[in-house]
Amino acid sequence: FSAALAPDAPDPQGTCQARLLDASDATLYEHAFTPIQGMAEGSQENAWQSFQLLLPDSPQMKRLVIACNGTEVISRAASAHAPQVTLLSPNGGETWGEGTQTVRWQASDADGDDLTFLLQYSLDNGATWTSLATGLTGDSYEVDSGLIPGSDSVLFKVIASDGMLSAEDVSDAPMTIARHAPTVRILSPTDGRWYTPGQTAVFDGEALDLEDENLPDDAYHWTSDLDGDLGDGPSIAVDNLSPGYHTITLTVTDSDGMSGSASIQVFVGNELPLRSYMPFVTAP
Template sequence: GSYADWYAGHEMGHSLGRAHPTASAALCGNSASDNSYPYPNGQIGPNDGSMEGFDVGDPTFGIARRVYPGTTWNDVMSYCNNQWISDYTYTGMYNYMIAHPTAVVAANTAMINGDLLSIAGAINLEENSGGFSLLRRLTNATAPEAPTPGNYSIRLLDGTNAPLSETAFTPHEAEDSPVAGFELVVDFVAGTRAVQLVDTSSNTVLATQAVSANPPVISDVALPGASNPVSGIVTLSWNASDPDGDNLTFDIFYSRDNGATFQPVQMNATGNSTQIDTAMLGGSGSAILRVVASDGVNTAEAASAPFTMANKAPEPYILLPENNLHIHYGQLVNFNAMAFDVQDGLVGEGGFVWKDDTGNTVGSGPLISLDALPVGENVITLEVTNSVGETATTTVTVFVDDDLSLPGPTLTAAPSPVSWQIPVDTTTIQTAAIAVNNAGSGNLSW
């Protein structure tokens, strides 16, 4: 396994003003830096049912949706296992971004066009070693921050190892690790046959990636045998080759708006076809699948003809109350829900309707409160409708008791603890009075 996902989120938290929770220091070994962290042991909530983590999943990587209990999952700023994010950390990061708008990349960041090379990797500052995690030629990219010149550089070399260009940079150091990351977008120079990562302070080459002379060739992207509208698990096929004989990998992207924007579907596929589960692809009358072929650096792309993708129903989740909750007649119950939707992201408040056993509407919106549920079993149904008119339901059961249910026989003893102060060399027997009581119903015996 890898801790890269936690590490990335953890370091982003530091960048946005978050420190290590003091509450988890003794248990998990992180520094005691944030005395204000509110939950014990670095948990994401004080108890189960009060604050849960919700993972919407990612079908691209086979990650299912899950709800994470507050007491067994721990904050991303701790060193504990089972990492998620607490409301405390989320709110702190959000407030930091509001207070420091220059620390946040604006959503409308300008794009740059041209023959570009996107580069990412990491350097171990203690071992003076490093490598590339990504080298990819692009025709457009988000305009990056200008790199801060430093003791490392990216060199583009020709076929004789003569330098064609060099870009100096300073990697992003981490608080908790000697490994520093870097991300750059540089102009690709025609004739480049190698890319080097160099420690310029000692002129040490830390990594070299060869660059082939020719890009791949790809065509005929299609969905053979798919239904209309497209639904279910389908096969996406294409024809591809590489003039230099390089092995190719393929990244698949999906567009709902006839190619104006794309979302990733599957990365690093091989061969000339792959299976795609369309359950997580939003409905569209002008859908496109794009396949990008890569030989490691050079890329080529081709897209399918526009097609119709079937609309998808939302997926509702009732967060509160817990299923099979027992309450007393007249007790207030809060109902809270959310609904994920591949068309809308999250369904808006107007899409939620709550109904009782008889089908009568008892409330609308994601949050309602009821205090007049009848005695007995109550199955409350949540009906959620998204913007394309697709509907889905889920239920929760609440039992209403008509009288106070006492616990069974329950032994209590007080005071607790019992202690004495005994003088040295005393022979007097020390005694204390203890009251024993049955706090429940029924008989006790011992």
């Protein structure tokens, strides 16, 4: 894939070289690098090597060669034509709520090359882009919109590559992804915890909000169905819970006014009450 980014800095100690060649096999650019070594499961030997490079684009480039320790291991020739791709949907004006949504595109290659696709999205009308999926081979991709921050300036981009040449298409206009309530979890105590009267109970919770990078302490609010408000913050300590069973709820509200919550039950008393159960008897 090609991208409007600065090339990577070469590694002077690199064991491999990437060379961009012109039509006469003259070197246009050479980049030294060291691939990442990996081992197969259960093996002590290197089973694979991987690398990812940003190289300068050149209209004179006709071939890419990767050589390691003086031996050519990969050679890829540029085809005569770049692929063509069109983003079909979403293409502007749509609104996505929670759930699975589908991005669709159509593509072709005059040389008959196999194509792979990179799918990206922008939350700021194209100022910055985030990769959603790469190495795609079909003409659609299912997206869980609950994993993308909400925004009313969302664009999608699909980039098609034949291995050397690429083409891209972007949504014609922005769309909207609904904002999300925080996801809340009570870390401690565990559900069903028993406290004696006057014992300090420490409640710890956490929340994840896709739109708010950092939630302030006053976004967290703890309550008891017996005692009412307990306090604010991700962690609070309470030493005056009333005797009895309490449903403790942590509610977190983000900057959009959307709230999520989680609850546990605790018991306060000198001893746990005995609970008797009567079996149901069915007549024959």
